[in-house]
Amino acid sequence: xxxxxxxxxxxxxxxxxxxxxxxxxxxxxxxxxxxxxxxxxxxxxxxxxxxxxxxxxxxxxxxxxxxxxxxxxxxxxxxxxxxxxxxxxxxxxxxxxxxxxxxxxxxxxxxxxxxxxxxxxxxxxxxxxxxxxxxxxxxxxxxxxxxxxxxxxxxxxxxxxxxxxxxxxxxxxxxxxxxxxxxxxxxxxxxxxxxxxxxxxxxxxxxxxxxxxxxxxxxxxxxxxxxxxxxxxxxxxxxxxxxxxxxxxxxxxxxxxxxxxxxxxxxxxxxxxxxxxxxxxxxxxxxxxxxxxxxxxxxxxxxxxxxxxxxxxxxxxxxxxxxxxxxxxxxxxxxxxxxxxxxxxxxxxxxxxxxxxxxxxxxxxxxxxxxxxxxxxxxxxxxxxxxxxxxxxxxxxxxxxxxxxxxxxxxxxxxxxxxxxxxxxxxxxxxxxxxxxxxxxxxxxxxxxxxxxxxxxxxxxxxxxx
Amino acid sequence: xxxxxxxxxxxxxxxxxxxxxxxxxxxxxxxxxxxxxxxxxxxxxxxxxxxxxxxxxxxxxxxxxxxxxxxxxxxxxxxxxxxxxxxxxxxxxxxxxxxxxxxxxxxxxxxxxxxxxxxxxxxxxxxxxxxxxxxxxxxxxxxxxxxxxxxxxxxxxxxxxxxxxxxxxxxxxxxxxxxxxxxxxxxxxxxxxxxxxxxxxxxxxxxxxxxxxxxxxxxxxxxxxxxxxxxxxxxxxxxxxxxxxxxxxxxxxxxxxxxxxxxxxxxxxxxxxxxxxxxxxxxxxxxxxxxxxxxxxxxxxxxxxxxxxxxxxxxxxxxxxxxxxxxxxxxxxxxxxxxxxxxxxxxxxxxxxxxxxxxxxxxxxxxxxxxxxxxxxxxxxxxxxxxx
Numbered sequence: 001x002x003x004x005x006x007x008x009x010x011x012x013x014x015x016x017x018x019x020x021x022x023x024x025x026x027x028x029x030x031x032x033x034x035x036x037x038x039x040x041x042x043x044x045x046x047x048x049x050x051x052x053x054x055x056x057x058x059x060x061x062x063x064x065x066x067x068x069x070x071x072x073x074x075x076x077x078x079x080x081x082x083x084x085x086x087x088x089x090x091x092x093x094x095x096x097x098x099x100x101x102x103x104x105x106x107x108x109x110x111x112x113x114x115x116x117x118x119x120x121x122x123x124x125x126x127x128x129x130x131x132x133x134x135x136x137x138x139x140x141x142x143x144x145x146x147x148x149x150x151x152x153x154x155x156x157x158x159x160x161x162x163x164x165x166x167x168x169x170x171x172x173x174x175x176x177x178x179x180x181x182x183x184x185x186x187x188x189x190x191x192x193x194x195x196x197x198x199x200x201x202x203x204x205x206x207x208x209x210x211x212x213x214x215x216x217x218x219x220x221x222x223x224x225x226x227x228x229x230x231x232x233x234x235x236x237x238x239x240x241x242x243x244x245x246x247x248x249x250x251x252x253x254x255x256x257x258x259x260x261x262x263x264x265x266x267x268x269x270x271x272x273x274x275x276x277x278x279x280x281x282x283x284x285x286x287x288x289x290x291x292x293x294x295x296x297x298x299x300x301x302x303x304x305x306x307x308x309x310x311x312x313x314x315x316x317x318x319x320x321x322x323x324x325x326x327x328x329x330x331x332x333x334x335x336x337x338x339x340x341x342x343x344x345x346x347x348x349x350x351x352x353x354x355x356x357x358x359x360x361x362x363x364x365x366x367x368x369x370x371x372x373x374x375x376x377x378x379x380x381x382x383x384x385x386x387x388x389x390x391x392x393x394x395x396x397x398x399x400x401x402x403x404x405x406x407x408x409x410x411x412x413x414x415x416x417x418x419x420x421x422x423x424x425x426x427x428x429x430x431x432x433x434x435x436x437x438x439x440x441x442x443x444x445x446x447x448x449x450x451x452x453x454x455x456x457x458x459x460x461x462x463x464x465x466x
Numbered sequence: 467x468x469x470x471x472x473x474x475x476x477x478x479x480x481x482x483x484x485x486x487x488x489x490x491x492x493x494x495x496x497x498x499x500x501x502x503x504x505x506x507x508x509x510x511x512x513x514x515x516x517x518x519x520x521x522x523x524x525x526x527x528x529x530x531x532x533x534x535x536x537x538x539x540x541x542x543x544x545x546x547x548x549x550x551x552x553x554x555x556x557x558x559x560x561x562x563x564x565x566x567x568x569x570x571x572x573x574x575x576x577x578x579x580x581x582x583x584x585x586x587x588x589x590x591x592x593x594x595x596x597x598x599x600x601x602x603x604x605x606x607x608x609x610x611x612x613x614x615x616x617x618x619x620x621x622x623x624x625x626x627x628x629x630x631x632x633x634x635x636x637x638x639x640x641x642x643x644x645x646x647x648x649x650x651x652x653x654x655x656x657x658x659x660x661x662x663x664x665x666x667x668x669x670x671x672x673x674x675x676x677x678x679x680x681x682x683x684x685x686x687x688x689x690x691x692x693x694x695x696x697x698x699x700x701x702x703x704x705x706x707x708x709x710x711x712x713x714x715x716x717x718x719x720x721x722x723x724x725x726x727x728x729x730x731x732x733x734x735x736x737x738x739x740x741x742x743x744x745x746x747x748x749x750x751x752x753x754x755x756x757x758x759x760x761x762x763x764x765x766x767x768x769x770x771x772x773x774x775x776x777x778x779x780x781x782x783x784x785x786x787x788x789x790x791x792x793x794x795x796x797x798x799x800x801x802x803x804x805x806x807x808x809x810x811x812x813x814x815x816x817x818x819x820x821x822x823x824x825x826x827x828x829x830x831x832x833x834x835x836x837x838x839x840x841x842x843x844x845x846x847x848x849x850x851x852x853x854x
Contacts, residue, residue, distance in 0.1 A: 043530075043532060043533075050528045051528055053488055112668055114490070114491030114831070115491065115831070129491070131491045131492070132488060132489055132491065132492060132522060132523070132525075132526030133488030133489070133526055133528070134488075134528070135525075135526050135527065135528045136522075136525065136526035139525060139526070139675070143675075143676070249534060252528075252533065254486075254528055254529070255485070255486050255488070256482050256485035256486045256529070256535075258485075312503060315484070315485060315487070316481065316484055316485060316503045316504075317485050318481060318482055318485045
């Protein structure tokens with residue numbers, strides 16, 4: 001029995017990313033008829049999950065696809081650490097506990113993993129990598145959902161929730177039709193693609209941000225839920241953003257626009273001034289702060305400047321660096337293209353080079369203490385003079401990855417009303433409720449863990465209404 | 467590369483892939499890519515020949531068309547392969563047969579027809595008689611005539627392959643690299659088990675998106691069938707030159723058993739590859755390579771069909787005709803092998819050797835490394851390995 005072209009289903013899932021598909025598969029496994037309503041066209045399906053690569057999960061022993069041990073306690077500690085304990089502890093513990101069961105469940109859906117390659121990295125202890133990344137994961141989920149008879153509709157936006165008090169009766173679609181449902185799971189992501197909404201908190205600066213992921217995460221469902229009386233969770237002002245190449249497209253540039261050059265060079269703003277310690281910490285611990293740092297600079301733009309010794313130390317980015325045989329010429333190019341103060345930039349670099357002149361070598365993957373002397377702001381590690389031609393620069397802008405504000409939920413993933421009482425049959429999963437747990441900060445792969453764990457919970461509970 | 471637009475486009479796409487690296491678990495191409503920051507034409511040719519056209523990366527790519535980044539690596543690398551085959555062809559004028567499949571088919575068919583007619587003319591009135599017993603074949607078509615075709619055209623084929631292989635090996639930036647015995651052994655194992663046609667255990671999204679082992683099976687039939695036929699020819703040469711026994715050989719003999727097993731396997735494999743090609747998703751395919759693929763499948767299939775017919779009809783008056791036609795199709799196959807799709811074998815093997823030789827650890831995707839090294843520092847926080 002499928003829900004094909006019917007005006008009534010047991011479970012309607014709004015959204016088409018990781019959380020939505022996990023909810024749909026979990027509900028279908030319980031025998032419910034399920035409709036997935038994805039706003040995007042088929043080739044753009046999957047929201048920001050398309051751009052992900054791995055998920056974080058607790059495990060007591062190494063196996064073929066993960067190295068070492070990552071206990072539930074350590075996972076929870078990491079989460080408490082990045083959020084400064086500002087988290088819903090019950091949901092956080094539930095997430096961590098359930099994360100241990102996620103890999104087997106995913107494998108049962110047909111998901112394949114990438115083995116840790118030789119010379120691999122720290123993340124392979126805590127995170128499992130999907131073979132081929134997030135889009136491949138979604139392809140697997142969609143193919144399985146289709147095989148199991150889940151009704152999937154693309155370019156289908158939910159515009160209204162039909163509520164009778166605490167009970168949802170159905171949803172209204174953009175074409176005006178009504179789809180009746182016994183329960184609904186809302187898994188439509190954050191609101192980072194609506195820069196106008198971010199501008200309410202960040203002012204006009206927000207319009208200079210670039211959106212790393214899908215243009216479809218405009219938060220329309222989040223607005224709708226809040227309007228229907230859902231309680232807000234997470235800080236509306238907060239977003240996770242990183243430094244990406246300023247030449248990247250406005251939307252959907254994804255992983256390739258990232259620039260990992262900052263620890264090996266110096267970063268200046270349009271006035272030609274440095275504004276933060278580029279060598280403060282190991283890059284994985286600091287890369288997430290640079291989006292906001294650049295958001296606070298004039299015109300929300302900055303430039304990482306490097307010399308020939310530094311250029312090969314990081315993964316080559318998508319766009320070629322701006323290149324010149326001398327610092328003066330590089331500064332001239334940055335002035336011509338971006339209006340950088342040429343003279344101030346040259347002065348800044350000369351000043352930096354004097355403060356770093358005593359350093360002759362660096363050790364890239366440890367805090368090597370090769371710092372500047374008498375410089376404000378300092379560069380605490382890896383401070384080599386920018387002095388070996390040719391010289392390079394990458395223009396940087398804040399790249400918004402995701403927002404934190406969402407709706408409050410209980411342990412069954414039911415959406416809570418303002419008064420703390422849950423809606424009877426309305427569930428939320430994924431980025432739209434991640435702010436209950438990850439209120440701030442960043443843990444690689446936790447968004448996909450939240451989507452998978454709460455997608456499953458929401459789908460399972462929603463199916464019980466059938 | 468001959469075509470500057472193709473060189474630019476391949477560089478553009480590979481740069482995107484090298485910044486992303488999500489596909490590094492699929493095949494040997496991405497780990498090889500990650501060892502490089504810039505690409506010479508030779509590097510791109512090498513990466514293209516390492517690509518087995520499984521298309522997993524295409525379906526996994528968030529930048530695939532209609533995304534503005536428009537990444538379609540299988541299609542682009544297929545076009546690069548054709549360009550590479552053309553550039554390294556000796557004699558140069560025949561290089562265009564790689565991209566002009568109709569001309570390639572006409573040349574191969576012409577050679578096949580000429581050799582058939584020449585063999586029939588040599589046979590004269592003996593063509594339609596029944597011949598049995600040792601030396602029966604040579605009473606229809608003289609031994610020296612078969613040697614002219616086998617050693618002459620076969621030698622030409624080998625020369626074309628050898629020249630292409632040397633030119634290809636030299637043009638990559640690491641052309642002067644030393645190949646360790648271990649790398650050679652690993653590469654041989656990769657070749658013998660058709661390592662990268664399997665997509666791990668789950669299969670490859672070929673001919674369509676659903677993972678399947680069908681191409682690995684069909685290609686395996688052709689590959690092992692070819693090896694069996696080669697072994698059959700070798701054993702027949704031993705029988706004849708060392709043991710003094712002339713063909714035809716009994717059904718239960720090494721040459722016939724190996725030859726017929728190889729023949730049946732190759733026919734089945736060619737039919738399978740043909741079917742898959744016909745039904746394959748065209749979005750990640752390069753149109754210009756398809757014709758060349760079909761020409762080779764026809765040439766190989768025909769050679770095996772006529773060989774099997776010769777076996778079945780060898781005691782009838784039709785033996786002479788089928789033998790002449792078989793000799794003709796063999797000649798046509800040799801021309802196709804030198805100037806068609808079959809040459810991918812040279813490039814593929816050399817690319818696999820290079821790939822194993824330049825991986826310091828010898829490990830490649832889908833093979834779990836024993837103890838993964840723990841990196842703490844200058845890594846991409848989203849999980850890629852930095853340049854060393």
